[in-house]
Every structure is written in C-alpha cells, then in structure tokens.
Amino acid sequence: MKSDIILLGHGSGGKLGHQLLDELIIPILSGIAPGDQNDAAVFEHAGGRLAFTTDSYVVDPIFFPGGNIGDLAVNGTVNDLAMAGARPLALSVGLILEEGLAVAELRQVLEGMRAAADGAGVRIVTGDTKVVPRGKADKVFINTAGIGVFDHALEIRGSGARPGDKVLVNGTLGDHGMAVLASREGLELTTNIRTDSAALHRLVAELLGELGDAVHALRDPTRGGVATTLKEIALQSGVDVVLEEETLPIGEGVAGACAILGLDPLFVANEGKLLAVVAPEAAGAALEVMQRHPEGRQAAIIGEVTGHSAGRVRMRTAIGGLRAIEMLAGQQLPRIC
Amino acid sequence: MKSDIILLGHGSGGKLGHQLLDELIIPILSGIAPGDQNDAAVFEHAGGRLAFTTDSYVVDPIFFPGGNIGDLAVNGTVNDLAMAGARPLALSVGLILEEGLAVAELRQVLEGMRAAADGAGVRIVTGDTKVVPRGKADKVFINTAGIGVFDHALEIRGSGARPGDKVLVNGTLGDHGMAVLASREGLELTTNIRTDSAALHRLVAELLGELGDAVHALRDPTRGGVATTLKEIALQSGVDVVLEEETLPIGEGVAGACAILGLDPLFVANEGKLLAVVAPEAAGAALEVMQRHPEGRQAAIIGEVTGHSAGRVRMRTAIGGLRAIEMLAGQQLPRIC
Numbered sequence: 326m327k328s329d330i331i332l333l334g335h336g337s338g339g340k341l342g343h344q345l346l347d348e349l350i351i352p353i354l355s356g357i358a359p360g361d362q363n364d365a366a367v368f369e370h371a372g373g374r375l376a377f378t379t380d381s382y383v384v385d386p387i388f389f390p391g392g393n394i395g396d397l398a399v400n401g402t403v404n405d406l407a408m409a410g411a412r413p414l415a416l417s418v419g420l421i422l423e424e425g426l427a428v429a430e431l432r433q434v435l436e437g438m439r440a441a442a443d444g445a446g447v448r449i450v451t452g453d454t455k456v457v458p459r460g461k462a463d464k465v466f467i468n469t470a471g472i473g474v475f476d477h478a479l480e481i482r483g484s485g486a487r488p489g490d491k492v493l494v495n496g497t498l499g500d501h502g503m504a505v506l507a508s509r510e511g512l513e514l515t516t517n518i519r520t521d522s523a524a525l526h527r528l529v530a531e532l533l534g535e536l537g538d539a540v541h542a543l544r545d546p547t548r549g550g551v552a553t554t555l556k557e558i559a560l561q562s563g564v565d566v567v568l569e570e571e572t573l574p575i576g577e578g579v580a581g582a583c584a585i586l587g588l589d590p591l592f593v594a595n596e597g598k599l600l601a602v603v604a605p606e607a608a609g610a611a612l613e614v615m616q617r618h619p620e621g622r623q624a625a626i627i628g629e630v631t632g633h634s635a636g637r638v639r640m641r642t643a644i645g646g647l648r649a650i651e652m653l654a655g656q657q658l659p660r661i662c
Numbered sequence: 663m664k665s666d667i668i669l670l671g672h673g674s675g676g677k678l679g680h681q682l683l684d685e686l687i688i689p690i691l692s693g694i695a696p697g698d699q700n701d702a703a704v705f706e707h708a709g710g711r712l713a714f715t716t717d718s719y720v721v722d723p724i725f726f727p728g729g730n731i732g733d734l735a736v737n738g739t740v741n742d743l744a745m746a747g748a749r750p751l752a753l754s755v756g757l758i759l760e761e762g763l764a765v766a767e768l769r770q771v772l773e774g775m776r777a778a779a780d781g782a783g784v785r786i787v788t789g790d791t792k793v794v795p796r797g798k799a800d801k802v803f804i805n806t807a808g809i810g811v812f813d814h815a816l817e818i819r820g821s822g823a824r825p826g827d828k829v830l831v832n833g834t835l836g837d838h839g840m841a842v843l844a845s846r847e848g849l850e851l852t853t854n855i856r857t858d859s860a861a862l863h864r865l866v867a868e869l870l871g872e873l874g875d876a877v878h879a880l881r882d883p884t885r886g887g888v889a890t891t892l893k894e895i896a897l898q899s900g901v902d903v904v905l906e907e908e909t910l911p912i913g914e915g916v917a918g919a920c921a922i923l924g925l926d927p928l929f930v931a932n933e934g935k936l937l938a939v940v941a942p943e944a945a946g947a948a949l950e951v952m953q954r955h956p957e958g959r960q961a962a963i964i965g966e967v968t969g970h971s972a973g974r975v976r977m978r979t980a981i982g983g984l985r986a987i988e989m990l991a992g993q994q995l996p997r998i999c
Contacts (some may be wrong), residue, residue, distance in 0.1 A: 331763040336793025345791065349765065353772040354755060354779075354786045366787035366945045368752065370811065373708050379754035379807055380790045385798075415705065417716035418691060419756070419805040426668040428686065435690040442691075449691045450703035454682065456673025457997060461722075461800040468756040468790075470807030474707065507696055640754075660794060 326643035336660075337596075337655025338548025360484050360561050364405035364544060365473065367480075376473035378402060381419075383466050385660040387434060388407035389508040395437030397596060397662060398526045401547065402469040403445045407526035407601065410481035410533055410542045411473025413445060418452040424459045434465060435577035445524035447471070479533055486540035491608035492628035493601045495528065495621040496521065498551055498577045499583065499593030500553055502661050507582065518578045523597030528618045532601060535614050539607035545599050547662055549653040550592040552638070554600055555628075556652045560636030562602075565618075568628035568640040568643030568650065592653050594661045602630065673933075673997075675885025676990025697821050697898050701742035701793040702810065704817075713748035713810035715739060718756075720803050724771060726845040728856030731804055732774030734933060734999060737861045738884065739806040744863035745880045745936065747818035747870055748810025750782060754788040756805035761796045766806060771802060783862035784808070806879045816870055822878035823899035828945035829965040830938045832865065832958040833858065834913045835888055836920065838928035839998050844919065855915045861933030865955045869938060872951050876944035882936050884999055886990040887929040889975070891937055892965075897973030901940075905965035905977040905987065928977075929990050931943045931998045939967065 326348050334341035336530040343468050351357055352433075365378035403413045418438065422431065442449050494590030500521040507518055525545065532540055542562065546554035557568045575583075577589050583590045597620060603611045608626055628640075638650040663685050671678040686802075688694055702715035717738050724731040738947055740750045755775065755808065759768065779786050837858040844855055879899065883891035888910075896903045912920075912927050920927045934957060940948045945963055952958030975987040 329765050331759045331761060331765065331768065331793055333761050333793055333795060336759070336791065339707050342791070349769060350757070350772060350791060353769070353776050354789060357787075365722075366752070366754075368787060370712050370751065371708060375712075375751055375809070377754060377809060377838065378788050379805065380759050381756040381792045381805060382799075383758060383794050385794045400992055414707065415703070415714055416806045417703075417714060419718040419807070420687070421717045421718050421720060421758075421803055422668045422673070424668060424670050428663050428668065431668065432686060432690070435687060439690050450694075450705060451715050452687065452691065454673065454679070454687060455718050455720045456668055456670055457720050457800065458670060459718075460797065462803075463794065463798040466758055466799075466803065468716065468718060468805035468807075470754045470756070472712070472714060472809060477746075638682045658793075 330517050334655040337637055337653055339553050340653065342480045350370055363409060363483050365409040366409060367409055367578045374475045376406050376409045378405040379468060379470040380405060381466060381468040383660050384505060384662050385463060386634035386637050387464050387508055389520060390504045392522045393434055394465060395434035396441035398467040398469045399441035399445065400522050401449060401596060401662060402471040403524040403526055404545045406471050406473035407529040408545055410479050411475055413447040413471055413473050413526055415448050415450045415472045416442065417470045420454045421462055422456045423462040423464050423467040424456055426437065426464050442469045473655050477533060479538055481540060481543050483542055483558050483561040486542060486558055486564050487628050488564060488604040488630050488632045489605045490541055490602045490627050490630040491605055492566065493603065493611055493624060494551065495599055495615045496623040497574045498595060499579045499590035499614055500576060501596040502584050502658055505661050506658055514536055518582065521561045521595055521597035523620050525597065525599050525620055528620050531614050531618060532611060536603060536607045536611055539604040540601060541604065542602040543599055546595050548594050550594055551600065552591040552650045553652045556638050556650065558602060559638050563633055563636060564630045565632045565634035566638045567631050570640050570642045572625050574623045574625045596662065670996045671992040673992055676890050678992065689788060691767045700746060700820050702746040702748060704746055713743050713746045713945045715742040716807040717742060718803060718805040719999055720997050721842060721999050722800060723846055724801050726857060727841045729859045730771055730774045731802060732771035733778035734859050735804040735806045736775050736778035736782065737859050737935060738782060738999060739808040740863055741882045742863040743808050743810035743881055744866040747816050748812055750784040750863055751811050752785050752787045753779065754807045755786055757791045758799055758803040759793045760799040761800050762792055763801050774841045810896055814870060818877060818880050819986045820879055820881055820895050820898040823895050823901050823939040823967050824878060825901060825967050825969045826942045827878055827939045827967040828942055828963050829903065830940065830948055830961060830963050831888065832936055832952045833960040834911045835932060836927035837913060838933040839930035839995050840916045840919050842998050843995055854918065858932055858934035860957050861913045862934065862936050862957055865957050868951050868955060869948060871939060873944045873948055876941040877938060879939040880936055883932050885931050887931055888937065889928040889987045893975050893987065895939060896975050900970055900973060901967045902969045902971035903965055904968050907977050909962050909964045910946045911962045933999065969993045
C-alpha cells in the first residue's frame with residue numbers, strides 16, 4: 326500500500342481500489358487469487374452449487390431520477406449473482422441509519438427495495454438495523470447480501486474470455502452515474518437522464534439458455550464503468566481486447582453532459598448493464614436475445630478479443646487510432662452506488 | 663411509528679428498535695410475522711435447509727479490551743447462525759471505510775476478522791469495499807452475512823419455550839458492553855473488563871448433540887442484554903418466565919462498574935453468550951455440557967418458564983420480591999456492536 330491512509334479513490338472501483346483489495350484486504354481475509362475474483366463466490370454444497378455475494382450502497386444523494394438507494398441495493402446484488410450465472414434465491418438487508426433521518430424517507434427507500442425485490446422475484450429473508458449518531462453516517466447506508474442457485478452446469482467467470490470472442494453490452498453507457506451526479510450537484514441538465522438501475526438475471530438466463538457455453542464471461546460495469554470492468558476481464562483472462570468507439574451506445578443526454586463536465590462515459594457507472602463476452606459464432610444470437618429483452622433494446626457488439634496478452638484493452642477511435650484504455654485512476658465520481 | 667425521525671434508541675435492540683422493525687421495516691420488506699423472527703432465516707433448498715443471516719457492526723471505538731470490530735463482526739454472525747442450530751459455512755464482508763482511516767488500523771481490523779474466521783472454522787468467500795468522505799462515516803463499519811447448514815433435523819426457534827423449561831446462560835453478563843463503554847469513555851476502571859466476544863457454534867453443536875430436541879430455544883443476548891432477549895423469547899413463545907437474581911453470573915468488575923454508572927447488567931450487551939431454554943429433565947445435562955466447554959465455565963441455570971402468558975418476564979430479587987422485566991426502553995449504550 327503506497328498510502329498510509331484510506332483515500333476516496335480507494336472506493337472508486339479503479340486502480341486504487343484494486344490496489345487496496347489486492348495488497349491488503351483479500352490477502353488477509355480470504356487469499357483468493359486475482360484471477361478467481363468474481364462478482365459472486367461460487368461453492369459446492371450438498372452436491373449442488375451456491376453463489377454468494379455482498380455489496381454496500383452509500384450513494385449520495387439517496388434519491389435520484391429513476392430510483393433510490395433501496396432499489397439500487399436490490400438490483401445491484403441480484404446482478405452480481407446473475408453475472409455468475411446464478412438465479413437469485415434470497416437477500417439479506419443490513420441498514421445503517423443516521424440519527425435524524427426522516428422516517429418518511431426511510432419508508433420510501435424500503436418501498437423501493439420491496440418493489441425491486443418483487444420485480445426480480447427474490448425474497449428478502451433476513452435483516453439488521455443499526456443507528457449511529459448524527460454526523461457519523463450519511464442518512465442511510467444499505468448492505469445487501471444474496472444467495473443464488475444454478476439451473477445449469479455452466480461456469481461463468483471473468484477469466485473465460487478467449488481470442489476471437491465478441492464483446493457485447495446490453496444498452497447505453499453511463500446513465501446511472503450521470504443521473505446521480507446531476508441530482509447531487511443540482512445540475513440543470515436540459516435532458517432527462519435517469520438511472521438504468523435494473524435486475525438483469527432474466528436476461529442472463531435467456532442468454533445462457535440460448536447460447537449455453539458460448540457465453541464465456543459476464544460482468545456488470547458498475548463503479549469504474551465499462552472501461553474498468555473490461556480491463557478486469559482482460560487481466561483475468563490474459564487477453565487483448567479492442568473496443569470500437571463508433572459502436573458504443575451512448576444516450577444523447579449523457580454524451581452532452583459528459584462533454585460539458587469533461588467526463589468519459591466509458592468510465593461512468595452503470596447499474597442495469599452487463600458486458601457479455603461470447604464466442605464469435607454466437608454473437609449474432611446474443612445480440613438478438615438482448616434486443617428482444619426489455620433491458621437490452623439498445624444492445625450492441627462493441628468490441629473483440631484479439632489475442633492473448635497481459636490484459637491490454639484498446640479502443641479504435643472514430644478517426645481510426647488505437648487508444649489505450651486503463652482502469653479508472655483515482656476517483657471520477659465518488660459514492661455513485 | 664410515533665416518531666417522524668430516526669432516534670438513537672431505534673438502534674438499541676429494545677422497545678424502540680422493535681417498534682421500528684414491527685411497524686415499518688419488516689412489514690414493507692418481508693412481512694415475516696413477529697413470532698417467526700429469529701436471528702437467522704432458515705429455508706429449504708435442494709432437499710436440505712440453509713440458514714442465512716446478516717449484521718452490521720458500528721461499534722465505537724473500533725478497538726476495545728479483548729477485541730476489535732473485526733473479530734466482533736465474525737463472531738456475531740457466526741453466533742446468529744448458531745442460534746438457529748446451523749453450522750456456519752461461509753461469510754461475506756462489506757466494508758464501509760471513512761476517508762482518512764489509517765491503513766494500519768484497517769489492517770488490524772482485517773487481521774481480527776481473519777483470526778476469528780480461522781478460529782471458528784468458517785471461510786470468508788466474498789466481499790465489497792466502499793469509501794465515503796471524511797465525516798460521512800466513523801472510521802469503519804462492517805457488515806457480515808453468513809450462510810449456515812444443518813447437520814441435524816432439529817428446529818430451533820425463539821417460539822419454542824414451554825412451561826416447565828429451564829433457562830440457562832453460558833457465563834457472566836455484560837462483559838462486552840462494559841468493555842466497550844469503558845474504552846469509549848476512557849474510564850479508569852480498577853478492574854480488567856474484557857469483551858466476551860466468542861464464537862458459540864461448537865458449544866451449540868455439543869448441546870444439540872447431547873440433548874437433541876430437549877433444546878427448545880437459543881438466542882444470543884447482544885443489544886438490550888439478557889433482559890431484552892429473554893423478553894423476546896417469552897413474547898414469541900407466549901410464556902411466563904421467572905429469573906432468579908441470585909443465580910445470575912456477573913463478574914465483580916462488571917458489577918462494580920454498573921453500580922457506579924447506574925447501569926443494570928441485565929440490559930448490557932454480550933457477544934459470547936447464549937440463552938438456552940431446555941426441557942427441565944435436560945437442564946442438568948445442559949449445564950454440564952456448558953461447564954466443560956471453554957465458553958461455558960461459568961454457566962448457570964438462571965430461571966424457569968412458569969406458564970403460558972402474553973410474554974411476561976419477572977425476576978425474583980435477592981430479597982424475595984418479583985420485579986417485572988421489560989425490554990430496554992430508549993437506549994442505554996448506543997453503538998455497542
């Protein structure tokens with residue numbers, strides 16, 4: 326660890342965050358090798374497999390266009406299970422409340438959680454509530470953990486990408502991050518940017534059902550955005566990835582806001598998106614499955630795995646150059662989820 | 663909800679906390695009936711049963727005599743699984759770090775977690791780390807969720823107490839709460855009070871192995887202490903409980919500190935204690951199992967279930983009177999776990 330203290334950037338999901346995880350937290354707590362780190366742990370139990378994952382949500386503000394911290398906390402954990410190919414079975418909820426929080430706001434957050442859980446068909450089965458004095462938290466922090474089960478024998482991991490594979494995304498980039506940023510800063514954006522927060526397990530089930538083992542890797546590009554997440558997959562798989570800038574689906578509002586604010590949508594968080602790395606012969610079918618699904622209307626093939634490497638990601642720009650894509654360095658937008 | 667805002671007392675584990683859960687959180691999130699609320703959820707999966715639980719830890723300070731927030735977070739969740747009769751299988755860890763936290767302190771907390779997990783024989787398999795700006799959290803908050811499995815067919819619930827049953831505790835009351843309070847307030851206590859934080863699943867396995875279905879209810883008296891926890895069991899089971907004050911095991915240091923500070927050890931938190939409600943003919947054997955176990959040397963039979971009722975708990979005092987015991991009202995010691 327180069328720093329003696331924790332910096333905001335350690336929570337960005339980017340380079341500093343990976344350093345904190347790889348050099349301190351994971352070696353002490355679990356010893357899981359970097360290549361085996363996925364959104365959910367998968368382990369054997371009673372002859373079957375279980376997936377297990379956890380995420381804490383500290384988004385600021387807790388309400389934003391299209392959602393709130395509550396539905397985010399359900400959808401995010403459902404998605405982490407889905408990215409392992411698992412079907413979400415049960416969620417836990419840990420609430421940390423700041424003294425003075427309005428009960429009406431808490432009610433709205435809880436209703437957001439319940440609606441998202443009902444929508445995803447997952448049960449909230451256990452929970453815990455703590456209260457800390459005023460000024461020792463920020464309104465409400467939510468942890469959700471989730472258990473998932475498998476309806477198939479496929480193994481979906483970040484290390485599964487292979488040369489020749491195509492990279493798909495199920496829709497536009499950066500909507501969640503820009504929606505949160507705009508409401509945090511009170512930006513008067515002329516366009517209506519809303520979070521893309523959504524549960525993706527049904528889309529994943531359809532992809533796996535139709536494509537089977539042609540699906541090589543799945544991951545949701547949350548903190549650090551598509552760039553950081555794709556870099557993780559490239560590193561874990563030991564492959565070289567080339568993105569095509571012209572194919573990236575980016576909404577007009579997000580593109581405009583990013584241009585004004587000097588942000589790159591490739592690094593902005595999503596909460597209802599997944600990257601799918603699939604065998605080349607299955608890419609067309611994968612695109613069809615996505616586009617007929619409510620969460621994939623604007624899906625696109627955005628890149629290709631071009632060979633083995635130490636995990637290089639590049640983007641062919643609109644003018645034809647190749648730009649190196651690294652993980653988010655420092656922090657672009659803190660507390661985005 | 664009588665209050666429009668969240669109060670510190672809503673996190674006490676006592677009356678206000680139960681009101682928040684019963685009137686707002688549980689009806690919205692899960693709808694689980696009060697009588698069915700236990701430390702861990704138990705549900706069927708693939709012909710077997712799984713236990714699932716979560717707890718967030720916000721203790722202040724994060725280091726105290728005998729432990730830190732890290733080992734507490736592991737032992738507490740292991741114990742919630744154990745109170746359902748489950749064997750802990752896997753834990754998740756969600757860290758919320760405050761910007762500026764010393765990496766050396768984080769390391770010590772993580773090492774506490776790992777040592778506790780190794781001691782309990784449970785694996786930490788998945789995790790998440792968030793960072794919030796200075797002043798938006800307090801050093802570190804930890805959520806742990808746990809999955810447990812069952813090596814038997816017994817059903818252990820808070821609603822299982824029956825008239826005639828004996829109530830046992832596996833050792834002295836109030837050590838954890840007083841250790842935290844003393845280090846928070848910088849109290850110069852002449853006695854050496856240490857947290858009792860410990861994993862109790864092996865003790866529970868021995869109790870269940872020797873006594874089988876004579877074990878009617880188990881619960882760990884954390885927030886709100888023995889009084890609040892026993893009241894929960896009495897309410898869930900619809901029984902009348904009488905405690906014998908003279909039998910309560912209380913360390914000299916805790917008794918003295920409580921007397922000076924005007925606190926009642928019956929309401930002070932424990933982190934390595936369990937209440938066991940057992941059939942009368944099994945009480946002697948239960949006491950023997952506890953007393954031969956490292957976590958039960960000072961175990962005692964402290965009361966009896968005297969009949970059916972709406973959940974009345976009373977204590978026969980040293981001078982022979984019967985004092986009504988209610989749940990902790992308001993908050994005695996906030997942020998004790």
